[in-house]
Amino acid sequence: MTINTPPRLQPLASVAPDEPTLLLDEAASPQALFEAADSRLSAAQAMLFTVATGSDARALDGQDVANIAQAAQLLASDALDLMRAMHGAHLRAAGRRQAPGTIHRFGHGQGE
Structure with missing residues (x-):
């Protein structure tokens, strides 16, 4: 099942892409x-x-370790998606403060 979401709402990478249940609002503030x-x-x-x-x-068994690793991976994946959206929000906010038509080129030696 494919769900059409507004462009600003993106499913988190940690959820099934064919039926997203958790959506990230990329228009949220940084x-x-x-x-x-x-x-x-x-x-x-x-x-x-x-x-x-x-x-x-030391008393943790293999299943305990697997459960902890899965929880850590899920939290880290969500955090990475949020940080990427935060970066995009920052770039959009910075773009609004620039003169229309301004092009930024970042490269080595230019304040990456």
């Missing part, structure tokens, strides 16, 4: 996108820190 990405990365970091430093970490 601040809102940053906060959503930050919360997901912080959750993944805290979970992995707990496993790495916990006294019971």
